[in-house]
Amino acid sequence: MRAAHTEAQVRAAEEALMAGLPPGALMQRAASGLAHAVLALLDGAYGRRVTLLVGGGDNGGDALFAGALLARRGAAVDAVLLTESPHEAGLAALRAAGGRVRRGTAAPRELPDLVVDGIVGIGGRPGLRDDTVAALEAHAPAGSGVTVVAVDVPSGVEVDTGRTPEDAHVRADVTVTFGTHKVAHLVDPAARACGVVQLVDIGLAPHLPAPAVEALQAADVAALLPRPTPASHKYSRGVVGVRAGSGRYPGAGLLAVAGAASGLVGMVRYVGDPTVLDRVREAHPEVVGVGRVQAWTVGSGGDNRAGAALRAALADEVPLVVDAEALRHLDAPVRREGGEPVPAVLTPHAGELAALLDVERAEVEADQLASARRAAERYDAVVLLKGSHSVVAHPDGRVRVNTSSTPWLATAGAGDVLAGLIGALLAGGLAPYDAASVGAWLHGAAATYASQGGPVVATQVAAAIPEVVRDLLT
Numbered sequence: 001m002r003a004a005h006t007e008a009q010v011r012a013a014e015e016a017l018m019a020g021l022p023p024g025a026l027m028q029r030a031a032s033g034l035a036h037a038v039l040a041l042l043d044g045a046y047g048r049r050v051t052l053l054v055g056g057g058d059n060g061g062d063a064l065f066a067g068a069l070l071a072r073r074g075a076a077v078d079a080v081l082l083t084e085s086p087h088e089a090g091l092a093a094l095r096a097a098g099g100r101v102r103r104g105t106a107a108p109r110e111l112p113d114l115v116v117d118g119i120v121g122i123g124g125r126p127g128l129r130d131d132t133v134a135a136l137e138a139h140a141p142a143g144s145g146v147t148v149v150a151v152d153v154p155s156g157v158e159v160d161t162g163r164t165p166e167d168a169h170v171r172a173d174v175t176v177t178f179g180t181h182k183v184a185h186l187v188d189p190a191a192r193a194c195g196v197v198q199l200v201d202i203g204l205a206p207h208l209p210a211p212a213v214e215a216l217q218a219a220d221v222a223a224l225l226p227r228p229t230p231a232s233h234k235y236s237r238g239v240v241g242v243r244a245g246s247g248r249y250p251g252a253g254l255l256a257v258a259g260a261a262s263g264l265v266g267m268v269r270y271v272g273d274p275t276v277l278d279r280v281r282e283a284h285p286e287v288v289g290v291g292r293v294q295a296w297t298v299g300s301g302g303d304n305r306a307g308a309a310l311r312a313a314l315a316d317e318v319p320l321v322v323d324a325e326a327l328r329h330l331d332a333p334v335r336r337e338g339g340e341p342v343p344a345v346l347t348p349h350a351g352e353l354a355a356l357l358d359v360e361r362a363e364v365e366a367d368q369l370a371s372a373r374r375a376a377e378r379y380d381a382v383v384l385l386k387g388s389h390s391v392v393a394h395p396d397g398r399v400r401v402n403t404s405s406t407p408w409l410a411t412a413g414a415g416d417v418l419a420g421l422i423g424a425l426l427a428g429g430l431a432p433y434d435a436a437s438v439g440a441w442l443h444g445a446a447a448t449y450a451s452q453g454g455p456v457v458a459t460q461v462a463a464a465i466p467e468v469v470r471d472l473l474t
């Protein structure tokens with residue numbers, strides 16, 4: 001499991017760890033990890049040019065000590081001070097190692113190979129001052145190809161929320177972080193500014209509490225996956241029902257079935273428009289009609305029948321996935337007739353979540369973590385906000401973020417496949433929170449597998465799911 005913590009959690013753990021260490025030891029660990037990451041990126045130090053952008057806190061200290069190490073290895077290191085009070089010991093170390101120090105935002109005669117963003121870390125306020133923006137633009141102009149390495153977090157992003165409320169922030173190629181991931185490394189839009197995130201172990205783990213946000217890794221997904229035993233039969237493995245698609249959107253029904261019929265449960269039933277049923281049977285001869293199910297997927301491409309489909313699924317005493325048009329017919333909290341709670345997964349994209357919360361889409365996109373959490377609480381259901389890093393929020397406040405995806409997955413019908421897949425995982429016995437996060441992981445991994453770095457369509461994503469599951473289990 002990849003764990004991400006808040007600033008306060010990191011500071012408390014750091015204090016506990018520091019109590020048994022000499023002063024400055026943690027910064028040395030951080031700086032050494034940072035310097036080695038830079039060495040790997042530059043494939044050595046000798047003759048390479050590195051510029052440090054240095055703010056007034058310990059983030060700048062990390063950059064200065066790493067710069068000293070790089071200078072001792074033969075790199076030409078320049079520190080640009082963006083503060084009146086830089087980390088003194090770090091500055092002395094850099095100077096002693098032969099690094100140069102200057103102030104101001106003037107452009108250098110020659111661009112460096114790599115810029116280290118040591119402007120602010122977890123102690124930073126969102127946004128960047130104008131002089132800082134000017135210094136960034138002078139040393140790593142957009143499109144220049146200068147590699148930008150952020151120390152701990154890209155300066156200017158909001159560390160605990162993943163928001164980027166002020167547009168001014170660093171856009172890094174690589175972020176080197178310490179002790180644990182921070183929320184901003186997982187949650188968009190900040191996560192998009194991090195580039196590749198590398199974690200340096202500084203010994204913090206024993207002191208960290210339960211994470212604020214986590215991300216399943218392949219081993220976690222493999223451990224959670226429902227799998228048959230020699231005693232299994234098709235009914236004991238679970239039966240998922242799909243009420244999706246319509247005369248207007250038959251493809252959505254087919255794709256939801258394709259996601260459900262990826263072999264993770266014993267049987268798939270389709271209930272809906274007779275013309276869609278014919279096409280479902282042609283494409284998936286193993287799919288059957290009306291009968292008992294252990295979970296429903298409802299709504300994808302459901303058009304004006306989605307409300308009726310949702311009511312029918314809610315009347316059955318099984319968990320359900322509510323997707324697309326069916327989301328419009330939900331009341332908060334999600335309940336059966338008679339007021340009984342229902343285990344449910346809602347799978348909105350940003351626009352649909354905005355409608356569920358009665359806010360603007362832009363507000364959801366800017367604050368994905370809080371929006372998903374708010375909806376999960378209000379609807380008393382697991383909410384999966386679809387995006388490049390989908391957010392899965394539990395009504396009790398827990399959050400998982402999915403990191404297995406590829407940008408190529410932003411394609412028509414992919415959401416229908418996901419809804420069917422999560423329904424299958426619910427029918428296979430997973431709790432809604434696990435079904436949603438395992439489903440998102442498999443879906444992203446299947447897209448990545450099918451894409452191989454190129455275009456992919458939703459049918460290929462569904463077709464790749466068994467292959468991804470096989471890889472996980474063998």
Ligand SMILES: NC(=O)C1=CN([C@@H]2O[C@H](COP(=O)(O)OP(=O)(O)OC[C@H]3O[C@@H](n4cnc5c(N)ncnc54)[C@H](OP(=O)(O)O)[C@@H]3O)[C@@H](O)[C@H]2O)[C@@H](O)CC1
Nearest residue numbers: 014026027030056057058059120121122123124125127152
């Ligand atoms: N905790 C750990 O386990 C470890 C922590 N370590 C490292 O310490 C970092 C945290 O250091 P930190 O606490 O000194 O805060 P930091 O992020 O440098 O920022 C504060 C400074 O920035 C300034 N400032 C604020 N906002 C600003 C803005 N928008 N634009 C410009 N300036 C702004 C603010 O000054 P102010 O403006 O408030 O006067 C103050 O000077 C952490 O991220 C990691 O890198 C590792 O060494 C070892 C393990």
Ligand SMILES: [K+]
Nearest residue numbers: 117120151155
């Ligand atoms: K930084």
